[in-house]
Amino acid sequence: MKLGNHTRAIVVGASSGIGAALVEALVARGARVAALARREGELRSLEARLRPAGEASGARLVVRAHDSSRVDEVAPLFEELFEELGGVDLVVYAAAIMPKTAPDEYDTTRDLEQIAVNVGGCIAWGNAAARLDSSQRSGVLVGISSIAGERGRKGNPVYGATKAALNHYLEALRNRLAERGAHVVTIKPGFVATRMTAGMEKPLWLIAPEEAARQILSAVESRANERFVPCRWWMVAFVIRNIPSFIFKRLSI
Amino acid sequence: MELAAQRSFEWCEGWGMASGSHARVLRPRGLDELRECLAAARDGGASFALRGGGCSYGDANTTSRGVVLDLSRWNARLDFDTRSGVADVDPGVTVRQLWQSILPRGHWPAVVSGTMFPTLAGAAAMNIHGKNAWRVGPIGDCILEFDLVDAAGELRTCTRTTHPELFHAAIAGAGSLGVFTRLRLSTKRVHSGELLVRAKRTANLAETMEWMESRLGTADYLVAWIDCFKDGEASGRGVIHEGRHLRPDEEADPERSLSVARQELPARIAGVFPKSEVWRFLRLANNDAGMRFVNAAKHLAGEIEERQGWYRQSHAAFAFLLDYVPNWKWAYGRSELRGLVQHQLFVPKERAKEVFLAVLERDRRAGHASYLGVVKRHRADAFWLTHGLDGWSLALDYKVEPARRVELMAHLDGNTRLVLEAGGRLYLAKDSVMGVEDARRMWGGERLARFGALKRELDPRGLFQSDQHRRVFGADFAALS
Numbered sequence: 001m002k003l004g005n006h007t008r009a010i011v012v013g014a015s016s017g018i019g020a021a022l023v024e025a026l027v028a029r030g031a032r033v034a035a036l037a038r039r040e041g042e043l044r045s046l047e048a049r050l051r052p053a054g055e056a057s058g059a060r061l062v063v064r065a066h067d068s069s070r071v072d073e074v075a076p077l078f079e080e081l082f083e084e085l086g087g088v089d090l091v092v093y094a095a096a097i098m099p100k101t102a103p104d105e106y107d108t109t110r111d112l113e114q115i116a117v118n119v120g121g122c123i124a125w126g127n128a129a130a131r132l133d134s135s136q137r138s139g140v141l142v143g144i145s146s147i148a149g150e151r152g153r154k155g156n157p158v159y160g161a162t163k164a165a166l167n168h169y170l171e172a173l174r175n176r177l178a179e180r181g182a183h184v185v186t187i188k189p190g191f192v193a194t195r196m197t198a199g200m201e202k203p204l205w206l207i208a209p210e211e212a213a214r215q216i217l218s219a220v221e222s223r224a225n226e227r228f229v230p231c232r233w234w235m236v237a238f239v240i241r242n243i244p245s246f247i248f249k250r251l252s253i
Numbered sequence: 254m255e256l257a258a259q260r261s262f263e264w265c266e267g268w269g270m271a272s273g274s275h276a277r278v279l280r281p282r283g284l285d286e287l288r289e290c291l292a293a294a295r296d297g298g299a300s301f302a303l304r305g306g307g308c309s310y311g312d313a314n315t316t317s318r319g320v321v322l323d324l325s326r327w328n329a330r331l332d333f334d335t336r337s338g339v340a341d342v343d344p345g346v347t348v349r350q351l352w353q354s355i356l357p358r359g360h361w362p363a364v365v366s367g368t369m370f371p372t373l374a375g376a377a378a379m380n381i382h383g384k385n386a387w388r389v390g391p392i393g394d395c396i397l398e399f400d401l402v403d404a405a406g407e408l409r410t411c412t413r414t415t416h417p418e419l420f421h422a423a424i425a426g427a428g429s430l431g432v433f434t435r436l437r438l439s440t441k442r443v444h445s446g447e448l449l450v451r452a453k454r455t456a457n458l459a460e461t462m463e464w465m466e467s468r469l470g471t472a473d474y475l476v477a478w479i480d481c482f483k484d485g486e487a488s489g490r491g492v493i494h495e496g497r498h499l500r501p502d503e504e505a506d507p508e509r510s511l512s513v514a515r516q517e518l519p520a521r522i523a524g525v526f527p528k529s530e531v532w533r534f535l536r537l538a539n540n541d542a543g544m545r546f547v548n549a550a551k552h553l554a555g556e557i558e559e560r561q562g563w564y565r566q567s568h569a570a571f572a573f574l575l576d577y578v579p580n581w582k583w584a585y586g587r588s589e590l591r592g593l594v595q596h597q598l599f600v601p602k603e604r605a606k607e608v609f610l611a612v613l614e615r616d617r618r619a620g621h622a623s624y625l626g627v628v629k630r631h632r633a634d635a636f637w638l639t640h641g642l643d644g645w646s647l648a649l650d651y652k653v654e655p656a657r658r659v660e661l662m663a664h665l666d667g668n669t670r671l672v673l674e675a676g677g678r679l680y681l682a683k684d685s686v687m688g689v690e691d692a693r694r695m696w697g698g699e700r701l702a703r704f705g706a707l708k709r710e711l712d713p714r715g716l717f718q719s720d721q722h723r724r725v726f727g728a729d730f731a732a733l734s
Contacts, residue, residue: 072255079262079277087275128261136264136275137587179529179580181587 005030013095015042017194021213030057040065068121118162133182269310270592271653302719303428305375311685312720344374363395368575374433379682380425387630393424400435403711425636445504452558458489492555516569535584597648600677605645623649640680
């Protein structure tokens, strides 16, 4: 799928980080984009910031405040955005939260909140997109997962679990939709310079969100199934996946 | 308003894929959810197109101006009484669920369509028929009772005797009068999971129809495929398949043969090649030259099949030809507004041969030869908006391409004229072209006025209207009376 001024996209989780960078990249290409996020103020400033670029490219940007854990809002909102954009070809789910978790912290409420946003929201938007895409036999759904979903590490048990769940869900959806001519892309970023990685000490292979967005859109255009961002993270993933548990549990990664 | 029914936004198209629109889809799973949907629509001024399995070829199950009410998820209850052979089911129960449930208990649906995916509510609304239509009539003839919910949410339990008018108007009423929420229907006792089948190759339409006519008294099922490319003396040549149920003494191991596992169509060809990919190859042949060849090859293969004499075939393999190659219709193209339309012409027996030959000739001359032609025999029935008559039907599949779409529709309209002039009819489940005047001619002004009166009583504000409804009955249904 070539992305350009014919593209009609919904980006969920668009106020900052990879989501905002994706909106910016799509606007630069002249697409019709709906940007959704919980923080309306940041959406408004994104809208203001992108106005000149949008005018230059002929893009259209609509913004909506939406908390992705409010799954009951998804069906009416999806329909409203479809009408507003004149169709939907691309849905990107980029919303995620990763609260700082102490090594001895076991907080069920906060854990379930992560599941609601990172997984529940993705399933709600994924199901809405899957219904549309499989019925119209076209369309792409992109899920922003993470390298963190490859193995269960000590640091963020639930964040990693939500990303592993996403990988599984997106893969299953991709296999379902394959016969129907629609597609699902799983994106597994490494460290991207966003609020999530702020405060980490020298993250490995850190890239800017704009670069991540560029690579993600290229993965969409080449109809990739899974893509590490940047690509070289696949080597790390390969090694990590193959460390036996009796060693892995003693490592501090 | 928050509804309990599942809600989504989708592309809804007829089975032939050649028409459709994006629409909100509501999927009620029970009476309360349905009533809630109806109340919300009444308050919001929306209208509904009713949809079941989505198997009507044209626009009977779509709407460009409203909401699609999909009954297919309301399918949990399927009660069956083995002694009487009567099934009592939820509206979204499919033909497939029904046969798989009752076959091990020695029964088979009295009427099945060529695909097993229609819901029984949809089957009743369109009054589907099978390859035994001349013997047992359409599915309406085996329905004993139904519940119908009108626009106000009121439920009526109807039988032939309690509500003779509504019974005969709602069945074949294409979802214009209300929602079927329960159906009670009789089924057929069978003693084997297999049928005796034989093929007969014919040289032209006259022979096809004469041979079928000669078998009407003894066969249980009769269907002829015909080659629509061959002209002159051989026009309407084809292969007839005749099926007969086995007698109890002809089946040595009924328990084994009646199992569902013995009915399943194989998923692979020669044990290797997945059938789900076959449509990609069919696509290569999906043009006039390719289909001319495929039709000729089928006729030739009929010769070999005929020499084989009687053979045994499972009910599912004989009945559900349309399911044999999954998604074969995608060979007609998968992008928007490509696909096929089927035009099924019903003509009284006295005029059928002459009209069918004229249509086949007209199609070939216009470069619209049908890729698939099927001939069946029918009988008259008492349903108001029926397609059934004492005569024959010819079902023709036409490829729809954007560039020739308008021309094709005009051409099919011409075929409609030939059929109506001969006192014939069309079938709403297969229709994409009929207009208000055609409806009046086909069913008569008086009958339509009676139907309109019922519509005003059950749905005064026009809550139930599909794209087809607006095309065939006019946007303002009250004008009919």
